[in-house]
Amino acid sequence: AIQLTQSPSSLSASVGDRVTITCRASQDIGSALVWYQQKPGKGPKVLIYDVSSLESGVPSRFSGSGSGTDFTLTISSLQPEDFATYYCQQFNSYPITFGQGTRLEIK
Amino acid sequence: QLQLQESGPGLVKPSETLSLTCTVSGDSFSSNNYYWGWIRQPPGKGLEWIGSIYYSGSPYYNPSLKSRVTISVDTSKNQFSLKMMSVTAADTAVYYCGAGTTWGQGTLVIVSS
Numbered sequence: 023a024i025q026l027t028q029s030p031s032s033l034s035a036s037v038g039d040r041v042t043i044t045c046r047a048s049q050d051i052g053s054a055l056v057w058y059q060q061k062p063g064k065g066p067k068v069l070i071y072d073v074s075s076l077e078s079g080v081p082s083r084f085s086g087s088g089s090g091t092d093f094t095l096t097i098s099s100l101q102p103e104d105f106a107t108y109y110c111q112q113f114n115s116y117p118i119t120f121g122q123g124t125r126l127e128i129k
Numbered sequence: 130q131l132q133l134q135e136s137g138p139g140l141v142k143p144s145e146t147l148s149l150t151c152t153v154s155g156d157s158f159s160s161n162n163y164y165w166g167w168i169r170q171p172p173g174k175g176l177e178w179i180g181s182i183y184y185s186g187s188p189y190y191n192p193s194l195k196s197r198v199t200i201s202v203d204t205s206k207n208q209f210s211l212k213m214m215s216v217t218a219a220d221t222a223v224y225y226c227g228a229g230t231t232w233g234q235g236t237l238v239i240v241s242s
Contacts, residue, residue: 023192056230058176066168066176068230077230109176116189118166118178 024048026110028121034129039100043124045093045110054114057086057095060123061106069108070095102128131156131163133233135226141240147213149236151226154207163229165209167200169222170235179224182209216240 025048035041045055053073058066068077070086073093083098097104105128110121137149151165166181180190180200188200199212213220223235 058230060176065225065227065232065235067232071230111176111178117191118181120168120176120178123175 023117024051024112024115024119026112026119026121028108028110028124030124031122032125032127034127035100036129037100037102041097041100041126043095043108043126045088045095045121047091047093047112050090051112051114053089054112055086055088055093056111056113057084058109058111059104059106060109066109100126131228131231133226133228133231135224135233135236137236137238139237139239141216141220141238142242143217143240144215147211147216147220147238147240149211149224149226149238150208151210151233152206152208153228156228165200165202165226165228167211167224167226168232169224171219171222177222179211179213 027046029044055073056068057070059069060066069080069084073088074086085096087094105126108124112119132155134152135149141147164181164183167179169177169179178191179194180188180198182188182200182202190198197214202209218240221240223237225232225235
């Protein structure tokens with residue numbers, strides 16, 4: 023199974039900060055990567071699909087990049103509603119796998 | 130807009146079978162643009178993929194659960210289902226159904242006697 027390793031596991035930041043979360047795959051997954059945001063008590067919400075495509079309705083401050091094994095999610099200017107847990111997911115091959123999550127907290 | 134809603138018992142006894150249903154609305158269930166799937170999240174932990182099925186294809190399962198899990202489709206009801214046999218406390222989790230990258234709100238299933 024392809025392993026996804028996110029870093030950092032947790033992050034404290036302030037409103038207005040630029041934040042980057044990294045997802046590293048144990049093997050090449052091409053562009054089959056999705057980023058989710060999850061808030062307490064809610065299901066995961068897709069932000070970015072196919073590495074860098076912004077889901078409809080998602081603010082443009084979110085962006086994704088990368089290829090092969092190394093990927094990043096960037097939030098250009100943190101807003102109060104962005105404090106949540108973020109997961110990457112690969113669907114290049116079965117079993118589908120998720121990163122362990124990055125918890126983004128208010129500093 | 131695609132909407133998904135999980136339903137099923139919130140409490141299951143150890144060694145019994147967990148059964149959940151996902152009802153799909155807002156899009157053609159027979160669309161071959163989606164894979165229909167289940168993921169779960171134990172309390173305080175991360176997301177785990179359980180399995181997926183295409184409308185007209187065979188299911189794929191997480192190898193760690195494959196021996197206990199069945200995912201099936203009922204096109205007449207716009208539903209797909211999850212059955213997990215021989216559950217233990219480790220199967221206590223919020224279970225989400227989804228299509229592609231869209232997931233429902235989830236349903237908490239507690240395994241306890």
